[in-house]
Amino acid sequence: MLPLSLIFLSCFALVNAGSANRGENCTQSNSRLQTGTFQFFSDCNSVTYCAANGTCALKGCRKDDFPFGYTGNTRVPDKCGRGEFCPDEADACLPLLAVGSACQLNRDDQCEGPPNFVELRDTTNRGLNFNGSVCLNNKCMWANKTAGNTCTVENTAYIAYGPSGEFIDIVSRGDCVVGLYCDSASKQCMKEKALGAACTADKECSSWNCLSTGTCGTDTSVPRHVGTWVYVIVAIGIFGGIFGTLTGLFLLHRRQRDQEREKRMQYWREQNAFHQNLLQMRQTARASILSPGNGNSPRSTMYGRDGMHSDEAPILQHAAPKGSGLRHYMGDDSSEYDEGMMMQPSKRGDDNRF
Structure with a gap:
């Protein structure tokens, strides 16, 4: 959850900060540094400034x-020259600005450098000087104080x-040469401390990192090695994960x-058993058809008269020459899947009866 002060400042900035466009009215007395962030604020938007009129x-x-x-x-204004x-x-x-002139907060670049600026300039990219x-306490100075000399310190609370919420971050700066820091209590330049030494602020350490x-x-x-x-x-772990995944899959x-x-x-066993049953049925049917009749079949006694007495034979109307009532056709093309039997009844004379 955001602190109430941050929400209040955000809402205030959205309503009032930088809303005036080019040609609209503004008040120079409203130009200031925002509390907490020290960011420059004016009535005009980000591409305009409040003029004297x-x-x-x-x-x-x-x-x-x-x-x-x-x-x-949009045309961007040029940067200033040397x-x-x-x-x-x-x-x-x-x-x-010359030494001793008024300058704006943290604007070291507004101050004129010393003759030996090459020796005094900051090469650590920590913003110690320009x-x-x-610029300390809104006054241009040179960062040329050596160890033991009296120095000037500026503490800014951001x-x-x-x-866990908001907190105060104090940035302390001084006018000592690079490698020294201005002690806030004694106001003297002291050598930066080595790794592991006791400290109370980041500026005291050569690493600029004072731990809690x-x-x-x-x-x-x-970089951490x-x-x-x-x-x-x-x-x-990587290769084990890869091989473990492949093995699991x-x-x-x-x-x-x-x-x-x-x-x-x-499925194959079921189909094979079904196929074997079909073959057995076909072989049984073939054996029963090809075997000679022994006179015990009801169908043969119904139409046959051989071996029977004349008084036991059935009476046939319009008797035709002796022959079988069914013609049996056997097709065998040497395929055990295509064996079949087709039975067709013989033609009978139409005696105009139903």
Whole structure:
């Protein structure tokens, strides 16, 4: 859950901050640094500034490589040349300020550098100074104080936000040379502390990282190196996971294949048994048809007269020449699947009776 102060400040910024466009009215006295963030605020939007006539005008310079608020087809103002700086208002480029001149917060680039700026400038990319000059307490100074000398310190409290809510982050700066820090209590330049030494602020450590335990920790920008055994364990885990996955899939698919194979075998056994039954039925039918009659078949005694007395033979109307009442046709094309028998009745004379 966001802190109430952050929600209040966000709503206030959405309603009042930077809403005036070019040519609209503004008040220069409203220009200020926001509480907690110290970001410059004015009545005008991000591409205009509040001019002396009380209206918003287009900015005349910029200090950022990629300024905020400009679209693709909008002209971006130029950056200032050597010996000049662009103020927070971004109205026009101004000449660098001499030592002792008033400057804006954290605008070390507004101050003129010392003659030996090459020796004094910050090369650590930590923002300790700009070409050997520093703006402390809104005053231009040179960062040339050595160990044991009296120094100037500036403590700025910023509002920071974390998972547990908001907290105060104090940034302390001084005018000591690189490698020294200005002690807030004694106001003297002291040598930065090594790794593991006791500390109370980040500026006291050469790594600029004072841990919550009160000791100097490693630089947060330094890449962390791990032992070879870590890479070995990670590699084993990766390849073990790959082979484990492949083995699991193989076993799962093999079980499915075995189940499908068992289904096919069962189906084949059922079809084979059915086929054997059909063959047995066909062989039985063939044997019964091809075997000679012994006079015991009811069908043969119904139509046959051989071996019977004349008084036991049935009376036939329109007696035809002696012959069988059924003609048997056997087809055998040497195929055990196509054997068949077709029985056709003999033609009878039409005696005009139903």
